[in-house]
Amino acid sequence: MGAEQLTRDSVIHRSDAVIASNLGDDVVMMDVEEGVYYGLESVAARIWALTEQPTSIGTLCATLAGEYDVPPARCEQEVVAFIGELIHRRIVQVTVS
Amino acid sequence: MTFSYTAYGLRFASSFPLPELMPADPVENPDVTVRLDRVPVSLSFPSACGVTWQSAPGRFLLTVKNVARYLVIENREVVVDPLDGSAEADVRAFLLGSVLGVLLHARPMIVLHASVLQTARGAVLFMGRSGVGKSTLLAAFLQRGYAMLAEDKAGIVVDDTGTARVMPGSPLVQLTRESVSVLRYQVDESQLWGSREKYVVPIKRFSPRPEVLAAAYSLGTHNRGDILLEPLAPLDRFRVLNRHVYRRRLIPRAARRQLQFRILGTVAAQIRVACVVRPEHPVLLDQLVGRIERDLAT
Numbered sequence: 001m002g003a004e005q006l007t008r009d010s011v012i013h014r015s016d017a018v019i020a021s022n023l024g025d026d027v028v029m030m031d032v033e034e035g036v037y038y039g040l041e042s043v044a045a046r047i048w049a050l051t052e053q054p055t056s057i058g059t060l061c062a063t064l065a066g067e068y069d070v071p072p073a074r075c076e077q078e079v080v081a082f083i084g085e086l087i088h089r090r091i092v093q094v095t096v097s
Numbered sequence: 098m099t100f101s102y103t104a105y106g107l108r109f110a111s112s113f114p115l116p117e118l119m120p121a122d123p124v125e126n127p128d129v130t131v132r133l134d135r136v137p138v139s140l141s142f143p144s145a146c147g148v149t150w151q152s153a154p155g156r157f158l159l160t161v162k163n164v165a166r167y168l169v170i171e172n173r174e175v176v177v178d179p180l181d182g183s184a185e186a187d188v189r190a191f192l193l194g195s196v197l198g199v200l201l202h203a204r205p206m207i208v209l210h211a212s213v214l215q216t217a218r219g220a221v222l223f224m225g226r227s228g229v230g231k232s233t234l235l236a237a238f239l240q241r242g243y244a245m246l247a248e249d250k251a252g253i254v255v256d257d258t259g260t261a262r263v264m265p266g267s268p269l270v271q272l273t274r275e276s277v278s279v280l281r282y283q284v285d286e287s288q289l290w291g292s293r294e295k296y297v298v299p300i301k302r303f304s305p306r307p308e309v310l311a312a313a314y315s316l317g318t319h320n321r322g323d324i325l326l327e328p329l330a331p332l333d334r335f336r337v338l339n340r341h342v343y344r345r346r347l348i349p350r351a352a353r354r355q356l357q358f359r360i361l362g363t364v365a366a367q368i369r370v371a372c373v374v375r376p377e378h379p380v381l382l383d384q385l386v387g388r389i390e391r392d393l394a395t
Binding site: 037 | 335366
């Protein structure tokens, strides 16, 4: 499923294609097959942490809105864009509940 | 006759002397055996190759022009075939260089292109491209009373407690003619080996035990007159450590990647990593040592 179909009810799972390692507040990950590395910092690393258990975009946004000073609509828009990027890179997968 | 040695935590049994390695008591099941025999010019079905090497499942073949052919079998047997007219020291230089690198990459460790110093805080790595001065800087510290753990290749493992440790390599440094003269080592032509541009200098101040890894410095040069030292944030630590993996193309593929990623992640999370940039000329060796000593004291 591509990013254009993401909704508040889309549930995000971490995929098996990457392995991740915590570096303090940051996260580094590797695509096992390709050997490509990714680094996540600040909010990106926080979103990754929140996907440890499968979680919906709605829940994710509610949590982030409580932690960061950001209007809900903009939060959702940016989270959807970011999750879309993670899907594109096979870092997470999505299902609709 | 069998000669027994230890390096990087591995036990070696060789049919000919390897005086650069630490002697050890013979063991029944050495990790690596080394012998002289004929080695084929090429492998039947290579799965990867470079200009001087080929690999196939369970086989690695290195050909060094005018020196020797080396065949590594299942990462535990090395067959050495010296070419006509080659010097024994040169044959050993490549055995203890790339061939040893292949053997180490196959173990549960990560191998970085670095020299390793023993300090009161633990092991310290000097990383960098060839010729940047990793060995010269190590030797400068040795002359100030420090001991070394390894040179050229740093083998790092994560122990049962999750701590990154550096394995002791062999008690030598390889120095260019210029470095030998700056550091005033007494050498003769018989110590020239490998590419014939470096002298192999035996070192007495050698620490033979695995040591907790404390810090790593990535060495570089610039066209300015000063020395810069910049500590790195975690993600950059990972990036810089990863850049200094020893001859990455020699790593057996996918199977080792996950393990190496885990070790690098552990190291990047635990230790101090800094970039140190010095003038191309003059080298400012004394100032460089002082700067790193001060950084280690903070």
